[in-house]
Amino acid sequence: MxxxxxxxxxxxxxxxxxxxxxxxxxxxxxxxxxxxxxxxxxxxxxxxxxxxxxxxxxxxxxxxxxxxxxxxxxxxxxxxxxxxxxxxxxxxxxxxxxxxxxxxxxxxxxxxxxxxxxxxxxxxxxxxxxxxxxxxxxxxxxxxxxxxxxxxxxxxxxxxxxxxxxxxxxxxxxxxxxxxxxLGIEHYPSPAGGCILTEKGFRIRFNDLIEHKKVVSVDDLFILRYGRHFRLSPENKLVVGRNRVENEFLQRLSWGNLKIDLTRIPGPFGLMEWDGSIHYIRSAMKIITRYSDLESSDVTVQFPITFKERSRFVSHSGVADERQIDATIIR
Ligand code: SF4
CATH class of the missing domain: 3.40.50.620 (HUPs)
Known part of the structure; x- marks a missing residue:
């Protein structure tokens, strides 16, 4: 045969x-x-x-x-x-x-x-x-x-x-x-939305990636499909979940070297490629509170962050508005 x-x-x-x-x-x-x-x-x-x-x-x-x-x-x-x-x-x-x-x-x-x-x-x-x-x-x-x-x-x-x-x-x-x-085939998928590589929005994220990284990994590419992406500096990039499902999924990914978790507030889960500068943690917190359920600018919140498998808490006060966010949204 x-x-x-x-x-x-x-x-x-x-x-x-x-x-x-x-x-x-x-x-x-x-x-x-x-x-x-x-x-x-x-x-x-x-x-x-x-x-x-x-x-x-x-x-x-x-x-x-x-x-x-x-x-x-x-x-x-x-x-x-x-x-x-x-x-x-x-x-x-x-x-x-x-x-x-x-x-x-x-x-x-x-x-x-x-x-x-x-x-x-x-x-x-x-x-x-x-x-x-x-x-x-x-x-x-x-x-x-x-x-x-x-x-x-x-x-x-x-x-x-x-x-x-x-x-x-x-x-x-x-x-x-x-x-x-x-042929008696009753169940088949409706035409798929198409290949993600043909999407213009995806191209913008991809171009940002190759502009800022010399060596690109599968993890770098995979995460382009999820969350909101923020370019904080050439070395610092933040990805935050847009909803509960995405927050949970991001927690399974191994991309980035810093995790920021505000899901108990509730708010987004964030993954970050971080160069070690405290300035960019502050920028990331502004973004994450902006997309959380926090409302008062007087509020102080304790952020759990995880770096190199070790967790600690960092405090942040206030909810930023758009003008205070010092990052480019990568659409
Ligand atoms: S890159 Fe082109 S050929 Fe390859 S899966 Fe996507 S649409 Fe199909």
């Missing part, structure tokens, strides 16, 4: 691809690349196990965070409209798929890509180019658009019957929804 790796995001197109491949009598393994930017909000990478399942299919979760960080900082083909290095991203994912093909003794790779669905990477020429660069030439099947693409080796060799494949193109989802009904 021939084995196929189906690259899956969990969206409708990849669910269809899993099912179309199973219908051909193939041994199907789903492959899900996980990284700090594409896992659901408030999930950590360690929340995912290596082996999983999706709709009854075996699924391998592959953490690509470290390699992806390098790719994001130095994309060979540049960025799209924000900081989305889509062409490099696709080549990278397919190269990893080629390595996995050898490791898992698979015969080819399939994806749910549809011609014309995304301008940058899913036009025919670029699809061909990406396939070639990844080393998967001939071994990459896109069953949803196969009839408008050149026949692949799995089709030519008869591992997959080309007559069972489709010629879908464009950005609409109607054909896929009809196909889902035909």
């Amino acid at each position: 021939k084995r196929v790796l189906v690259l899956t995001s969990g969206g409708l197109d990849s669910l269809l691809t899993l099912n179309i491949m199973a219908r051909e009598g193939l041994d199907v393994i789903g492959v899900h690349y996980i990284s700090w930017f594409n896992i659901p909000k408030f999930k950590m990478l360690e929340d995912f196990s290596d082996e999983d399942e999706i709709m009854g299919f075996r699924l391998r979760n592959i953490d690509v965070s470290d390699d992806y960080t390098n790719l994001l900082l130095y994309p060979k083909y540049g960025y799209g409209s924000a900081i989305n290095p889509c062409i490099d991203c696709k080549i990278f994912f397919f190269q990893r798929a080629k390595e996995l093909m050898e490791e898992l003794k698979a015969d080819f790779v399939a994806t749910g890509e549809v011609v014309g669905q995304r301008p940058m990477t899913q036009n025919r020429n670029m699809m061909r180019h990406i396939e070639k660069k990844s080393g998967l030439e001939g071994y990459l099947l896109r069953p949803l658009s196969a009839l408008i693409l050149d026949p692949t080796i799995p089709e030519r060799e008869g591992w997959v019957n080309r007559n069972h494949l489709f010629g879908i193109s464009g950005r609409g989802r109607k054909s896929q929804m009809i196909l889902a009904t035909e």
Whole structure:
């Protein structure tokens, strides 16, 4: 029995691809690349196990965070409209798929890509180019658009019957929804909000990060998805939770070297990259009280702060107004 790796995001197109491949009598393994930017909000990478399942299919979760960080900082083909290095991203994912093909003794790779669905990477020429660069030439099947693409080796060799494949193109989802009904797929996610790397707001946070840090870690990137961000100085940056869920989540993260906790007031939980100057702790306290339930400017509050695993209390008086906050909000 021939084995196929189906690259899956969990969206409708990849669910269809899993099912179309199973219908051909193939041994199907789903492959899900996980990284700090594409896992659901408030999930950590360690929340995912290596082996999983999706709709009854075996699924391998592959953490690509470290390699992806390098790719994001130095994309060979540049960025799209924000900081989305889509062409490099696709080549990278397919190269990893080629390595996995050898490791898992698979015969080819399939994806749910549809011609014309995304301008940058899913036009025919670029699809061909990406396939070639990844080393998967001939071994990459896109069953949803196969009839408008050149026949692949799995089709030519008869591992997959080309007559069972489709010629879908464009950005609409109607054909896929009809196909889902035909294949008995009742539950599938509505179109996702898209990749966070394509968001302009995220680009602003990313640019601030690379402007101020020479060496960027996965933790530095991961935290860009959460909280309000304040640039206090080139070396001092504060992130505060916007609500209870975010406050709780920030407490799980290992970013920064200083924790400031006002959640008992109630108020935000803050994480900070701190250079040791008391001046910036004062600035951080002003910001945190500003976003707390404290109202009186006469009030004095004891802040628990944790630095190098040791906790102590620091006092702060008054609730600052906007003009007293000496920091740039990184939108
Ligand atoms: S949208 Fe995001 S995940 Fe998709 S190719 Fe571009 S960078 Fe990669």
